[in-house]
Amino acid sequence: MVPFPEEPAAARGTSEAQPPGPAPTGAAPLPGPGPSDGPEAVVEKVEVELAGPAGAEPPQPPEGGWGWLVMLAAMWCNGSVFGIQNACGVLFVSMLKTFGSTDDDKMVFKTAWVSSLSMGMIFFCCPIASVFTDMFGCQKTAVVGAAVGFIGLLSSSFVSSIEPLYLTYGIIFACGCSFAYQPSLVILGHYFKKRLGLVNGIVTAGSSIFTILLPFLLRVLTDTVGLFHTLRVLCIFMFVLFLASFTYRPLAPSAKDKEGGTKGGNNRFSLFSRRKFSPPKKFFNFALFKVTAYAVWAVGIPLALFGYFVPYVHLMKYVNERFQDGKNKEVVLMCIGITSGVGRLLFGRIADYMPGVKKVYLQVLSFFFIGLMSMMIPLCGVFGALIAVCLIMGLFDGCFISIMAPIAFELVGAQDVSQAIGFLLGFMSIPMTVGPPIAGLLRDKLGSYDVAFYLAGIPPLIGGAVLCFIPWIHSKKQREIGETTGGEKMEKMLENQNSLLSSSPGIFKKESDSVI
Numbered sequence: 001m002v003p004f005p006e007e008p009a010a011a012r013g014t015s016e017a018q019p020p021g022p023a024p025t026g027a028a029p030l031p032g033p034g035p036s037d038g039p040e041a042v043v044e045k046v047e048v049e050l051a052g053p054a055g056a057e058p059p060q061p062p063e064g065g066w067g068w069l070v071m072l073a074a075m076w077c078n079g080s081v082f083g084i085q086n087a088c089g090v091l092f093v094s095m096l097k098t099f100g101s102t103d104d105d106k107m108v109f110k111t112a113w114v115s116s117l118s119m120g121m122i123f124f125c126c127p128i129a130s131v132f133t134d135m136f137g138c139q140k141t142a143v144v145g146a147a148v149g150f151i152g153l154l155s156s157s158f159v160s161s162i163e164p165l166y167l168t169y170g171i172i173f174a175c176g177c178s179f180a181y182q183p184s185l186v187i188l189g190h191y192f193k194k195r196l197g198l199v200n201g202i203v204t205a206g207s208s209i210f211t212i213l214l215p216f217l218l219r220v221l222t223d224t225v226g227l228f229h230t231l232r233v234l235c236i237f238m239f240v241l242f243l244a245s246f247t248y249r250p251l252a253p254s255a256k257d258k259e260g261g262t263k264g265g266n267n268r269f270s271l272f273s274r275r276k277f278s279p280p281k282k283f284f285n286f287a288l289f290k291v292t293a294y295a296v297w298a299v300g301i302p303l304a305l306f307g308y309f310v311p312y313v314h315l316m317k318y319v320n321e322r323f324q325d326g327k328n329k330e331v332v333l334m335c336i337g338i339t340s341g342v343g344r345l346l347f348g349r350i351a352d353y354m355p356g357v358k359k360v361y362l363q364v365l366s367f368f369f370i371g372l373m374s375m376m377i378p379l380c381g382v383f384g385a386l387i388a389v390c391l392i393m394g395l396f397d398g399c400f401i402s403i404m405a406p407i408a409f410e411l412v413g414a415q416d417v418s419q420a421i422g423f424l425l426g427f428m429s430i431p432m433t434v435g436p437p438i439a440g441l442l443r444d445k446l447g448s449y450d451v452a453f454y455l456a457g458i459p460p461l462i463g464g465a466v467l468c469f470i471p472w473i474h475s476k477k478q479r480e481i482g483e484t485t486g487g488e489k490m491e492k493m494l495e496n497q498n499s500l501l502s503s504s505p506g507i508f509k510k511e512s513d514s515v516i
Contacts, residue, residue, distance in 0.1 A: 008119020066249070067191030071199050073244035074184035075206035077142070079175045081122070081149075081208020082239040088115035089316030089333060090215050094222040094230070096317075099162040108317070110162055112440035115169040115313050117170030120433025122426040125178035128285065128423035138183035138190075142245035144426030145179025150238040152176055156497050157231035180241055185405070186418065187248045202346040204402055207395075209343025215330035292475040293357065294411040296466065298424050301404075304367045307374055307456030308429040311336075311393065315377075318449045323383050335387050336394035343398020351403045357410045357474040359403050364464045366396040378450040411474065431459070 095111050132141045152173030159165055184203070192199045221230040257504045289295045312333075319329045347366075373393040380386040405421060412420045439452035 031319070042278060047156050063192055065100065065191075065201075066247075068188055069247050070191055070205060073247040074188060074203045074407065076244050077180055077184040077206070078243055079206035079210035080241050081181050082207035083214045084234060084237070084440075085115070085119050085122070086207065086211040086312055086337065087214040087218055087333060088118070088313060090218040090222065090330065091115070091227070091230075092313060093320065094218075094227045095165075096160065098227045104442070106444050108444050109437055109440040112313055112436045114162065114165045114170055116433050116436035117166060117175040119309055120429040121171055121174035122178045122429070123432060124420055124429030125175050125424035126182055126425035128181035129179045130418050131284070131448055132179065133183050133186055134418065134510035137250055138187045138248040139246065139250070142180045142183040142248055143242060145181075145183075146238055146242035146245050147176070149173050149176025149180060150235055150242060153231055153238055154235050157228040157235075176238075180245060180381075182422070183245070183248055190251055200346040200347075200405070201402060203508045204344045204348075204398075205341040208337045208344065208398065209338030211340065212334045214335045219330050232335035285416055287413055288416055288420055288423065291412055292477060294408075294420060294472050296470055296473060297360070297411060298427055299405070300463045300470075301363075301424060302427040302431050302463075302468035303466060304371075304460045305428055308370065308435065308460065309432045310435050310439045310452065310456040311374060313379065314378055314439055314443070314449060314452065315390075317443075318377070319383075319386070321449070323386075332386060332390045336397065337388040339391045340398040340401075343395040344402040345398075346395075347399035348402040357407070357471045359407050359410065360467050360470045362403050363400055363407070364467050366399040367460040367464035367467070369393070369396040370400070371457040373457075373465070374460070375457035377453045411470075429478045 092111060092115055095114065096107060100107050127217055129141065129145070147428075149172075150169050152171075152175075156165055156168040156173065159168060186486070188203065198279070218230060221233055225233075289298070315332055316329065319332055323329065347362055351362060356361065370393055373389050376389050377386065380389060404424075405417075408420045408424070409417045435456065439449070439456060442452040443449050
């Protein structure tokens with residue numbers, strides 16, 4: 001699903017404003033964004049405070065080196081975390097076979113809670129994970145998260161009924177994944193700036209690659225060794241993630257960086273010393289919601305996602321019921337994974353050419369097609385038509401995910417983008433947790449998935465309509481800020497001119513006498 005402060009967005013959003021002089025010793029800390037502070041104003045305040053002497057260059061990440069290994073580790077994180085989640089349809093079918101009972105007519109509803117709770121908890125824990133990342137750094141947070149995820153997944157392989165999976169798989173495993181996932185987004189901005197769009201596309205494509213391959217692997221494993229041994233095999237992925245998280249080492253300033261920071265040359269050292277000299281950040285900065293455009297975005301995205309995760313959970317079960325004679329039914333999930341990877345790279349690149357908040361229109365487009373394709377799933381009478389629907393759905397799924405972080409940066413600026421993303425992912429957890437169980441309940445009551453998929457297509461359309469207002473709201477706020485700033489500058493010029501006249505009246509009198 002993402003740039004952050006002292007994070008991806010920080011590398012991209014450096015203001016060019018220069019400070020008028022050294023700050024006074026007892027200067028008050030920078031305030032958070034308020035009703036009169038737009039994103040640009042917030043970024044400017046932060047960068048003026050950190051930029052150092054006049055003429056200092058913006059911080060420049062190394063653009064490679066060890067960063068390429070960090071990129072591969074972050075790619076593995078995205079793949080192992082969301083590849084397992086996106087392939088949950090195969091595990092869903094296996095859970096029904098393992099724990100199912102002919103006497104329990106709500107088994108689909110109960111089983112759907114496992115996958116939906118897991119995906120929901122990943123996003124629900126993101127605000128907390130962002131705070132831990134700020135406090136303890138990327139490496140420690142990711143390593144501990146991967147270890148917790150490993151423990152949760154391993155303990156899931158020893159349960160005897162569906163209910164304990166709510167705790168082991170739905171909560172412990174998911175919370176560990178969340179704490180491993182958040183730092184993988186943060187660390188990229190430390191190492192890349194110019195190539196950040198490309199690197200972010202490659203990293204997020206990791207989940208697409210795993211989504212392509214894991215359904216086949218999981219089907220073979222569940223058919224041959226069963227559900228429990230399959231979960232133990234998946235623990236290998238989490239153990240590799242645990243080792244990969246050690247690559248998220250913080251950048252250490254070189255002697256040249258320190259010298260440049262002291263003399264006011266290439267002030268890259270300001271990036272490394274940012275935590276030391278920047279004002280302490282609030283644990284939860286609720287002042288973000290005073291930015292109206294962000295508040296609308298934080299409502300519109302969760303509203304659109306009530307039906308988003310339904311196909312991932314129930315599509316395999318639906319295919320087994322609708323196309324009983326078909327083979328290699330996992331190809332539908334593979335199709336979503338393939339085009340989702342293409343969409344992340346393609347639309348991520350397109351977003352680089354779209355100015356400012358207008359990137360939101362790409363999300364509007366993606367939600368329109370995701371909703372439409374969900375409604376078309378029950379209308380597919382042949383398996384080929386369903387594959388075509390899944391290909392289109394995956395393409396725009398990649399579009400929605402790849403541009404989420406750039407939009408957040410445009411709305412709130414570099415200083416607060418980490419918690420802005422964290423809050424949004426937390427809100428996303430509610431619809432993604434609730435949607436699939438409701439679809440399962442409708443399937444149990446009506447005996448068919450048709451109504452469930454029809455209803456799953458409505459929220460993306462409504463959410464997309466809400467997002468259409470964001471560019472207008474944002475541009476209106478920027479005009480108000482521009483008018484206020486222009487008026488303040490004019491008043492300051494007049495005050496300076498009046499002060500000069502009052503302090504040196506004789507000079508202007510002599511000049512006027514000579515003219516006469």
